[in-house]
Amino acid sequence: MSGRPRIAGLRVVMSWPQDSQFAPQSPPRGRGRIRFAGFAGASLIVGGAMAILIAALAQQHAPAPAASAAGDIGPAGVTGPTLRQSPPVSVSIPEIGVRSKLLRLGRNADGTMQVPNLNTQASEAAWYRYSATPGQAGAAVIEGHVDSYRGPAVFFRLGALKPGDHIDVTLADGVTAVFRVTGVREYAKDKYPAGVIYGHASYAALRVITCGGDFDRSTGHYLNSLVVFASLVSSTHAS
Numbered sequence: 001m002s003g004r005p006r007i008a009g010l011r012v013v014m015s016w017p018q019d020s021q022f023a024p025q026s027p028p029r030g031r032g033r034i035r036f037a038g039f040a041g042a043s044l045i046v047g048g049a050m051a052i053l054i055a056a057l058a059q060q061h062a063p064a065p066a067a068s069a070a071g072d073i074g075p076a077g078v079t080g081p082t083l084r085q086s087p088p089v090s091v092s093i094p095e096i097g098v099r100s101k102l103l104r105l106g107r108n109a110d111g112t113m114q115v116p117n118l119n120t121q122a123s124e125a126a127w128y129r130y131s132a133t134p135g136q137a138g139a140a141v142i143e144g145h146v147d148s149y150r151g152p153a154v155f156f157r158l159g160a161l162k163p164g165d166h167i168d169v170t171l172a173d174g175v176t177a178v179f180r181v182t183g184v185r186e187y188a189k190d191k192y193p194a195g196v197i198y199g200h201a202s203y204a205a206l207r208v209i210t211c212g213g214d215f216d217r218s219t220g221h222y223l224n225s226l227v228v229f230a231s232l233v234s235s236t237h238a239s
Contacts, residue, residue: 062146063160064186064212065226071163071183073196073229080203081232083135086171088127091142093208095165096157100125102142102169115143122148125155131198132205134169135177135232139198139205142169146210146222155210159184159226167206167230174238179206179230186212186224197227204232 092099103126105114116126125144132138145153167179187193197207206229213224 065159065184069162069184082137082204085133086173088134088169090170092168102127104129122153139201141207143209176236178234180233181230183229186226206230
């Protein structure tokens, strides 16, 4: 998640200072000056068009979840396997190339959930330490930024996941909890279903969260939140 402007987009502004040789002037004397001014003007137009094209090509947009990926919040009427309590140390999502150690974050002074430092930890995900540990009965929460000042962050491609994909979370006791994605949804932040995401779950649930939707430059925040819902299906133990 990111409360800062994305750096992928560029804005091209063309101007002519008053003392510039390309500033509007009275008609020059002589054809040579007319030809030079015409050439300079054409060069500016072409150069400006090229700059705009390069800026457009340079833009990167995080993938948004497909409507078909909405799926389910979790398995209905099924408890499924569970694991004993053990703090998570890393997360791996092979389908989108994510592999990150997990920070442990809590709440800010105003009660909101802390997020990784945008300047130094944008490439790292975090476990919300007031949620269940992954694999316990209950909702475990992992979060991360979608982008940063330097470009894509750890969960830039989170929206590309779909039901059936897997998320592996390695715990401090050496067990790797294997979760299967059941749904990928995007919510407007003013309609964020906190009770659904952080509330009680009778099974081993996982929520992976980042920002989504359009970036509002007037507020410095994204308009939506992207949430991946997953449930524990199996586990492995390091030999």
